[in-house]
Amino acid sequence: MTRYDRQIKFYGIGDSGHHLIEDATVGIIGCGALGTHLAESIARSGVKKIVIVDRDYVEVSNLQRQSLFKESDAKLSTPKVVACERELKAIRSDLELETYIAHCDTSLLEAAFLQCDCLLDATDNFETRQVINDFSYKYNIPWIYGACVESTYVACPFIPGVTPCFNCVMGILPVMNRTCDTVGIIEPAVSLATSYQMMYCLKILSKTPFDAKLVFGDVWQMDHTALKFSRMFDESCATCGRQPTYPYLQFKQTETMLCGRDTVQFTTLKFNEEELKQHLENNKIQYAVSPYFIRFKFEGHPMIWFKGGRLLIHEVKTVNEAKKIYHQLFG
Structure with a gap:
């Protein structure tokens, strides 16, 4: 059998x-x-x-x-x-x-x-x-x-x-x-x-x-x-x-509102892991590193950057709100 x-x-x-x-x-x-x-x-x-x-x-x-x-x-x-x-x-x-x-x-x-x-x-x-x-x-x-x-x-x-x-x-x-x-x-x-x-x-x-x-x-x-x-x-x-x-x-969608998650995903980040760490340290933002992503907070919004370049911004209601936060952090 x-x-x-x-x-x-x-x-x-x-x-x-x-x-x-x-x-x-x-x-x-x-x-x-x-x-x-x-x-x-x-x-x-x-x-x-x-x-x-x-x-x-x-x-x-x-x-x-x-x-x-x-x-x-x-x-x-x-x-x-x-x-x-x-x-x-x-x-x-x-x-x-x-x-x-x-x-x-x-x-x-x-x-x-x-x-x-x-x-x-x-x-x-x-x-x-x-x-x-x-x-x-x-x-x-x-x-x-x-x-x-x-x-x-x-x-x-x-x-x-x-x-x-x-x-x-x-x-x-x-x-x-x-x-x-x-x-x-x-x-x-x-x-x-x-x-x-x-x-x-x-x-x-x-x-x-x-x-x-x-x-x-x-x-x-x-x-x-x-x-x-x-x-x-x-x-x-x-x-x-x-x-x-x-x-x-x-179709190329660079910002996406995740279904029911109060989360927006960005897919066009150009910097690498070390550049992100340096940017966070320069702005005195604490972060935690896992084998898969870097987790941190900015202006009270939890964020996760995945190795490969994706970024999730949590606790936002619209793509425009997320874009504003993104540009405040990265210019």
């Missing part, structure tokens, strides 16, 4: 489907509630390799729904991909992992995710999904959208050459303009979103034919809907139409 005996015995996968899964590489964009659930499920399915990117670190409020993280990770502000990699390696020592503590943009997708057979969306913002969508259709890599808030969940597969893209279907997607920080979330909603994402991923990897459907519902109210969307192609769509231009791959 092998490790994957029960999966191989399942009629929908079988021995041939499992061999395809074992040869696959899966990309996961985001390592929060959706991302950690997906990463564990994908690792246990037997895929050869997982590529993961996330820009954030573990906080205590994550522990209620984001699996793979421990209290010690929150105390140490461990980057999410670092904690995730540690736990996945404990689950499967033979798993190949490639992780990035970074903001997911076009350059990173093209550098790290072209090797993937399927992409799993575990992000928390619309802009990144637009970039993933363009990347997917330009390079012919299926991706699976997922989201959840309160007790609601949604999942949908987008397959280049087969289904309309994210842009074409946006009109029927459930409105997700609330955030976990304002209205909360329960773990069963996360589990249902990722269960459908995982199901679609296994079908794609095992080359199992299926009708793509948008699935959404409310687990608390026990509501569920599944909609076909194959006829929603827009021939003028810039991503999947007759003459695609993939506009979001050209």
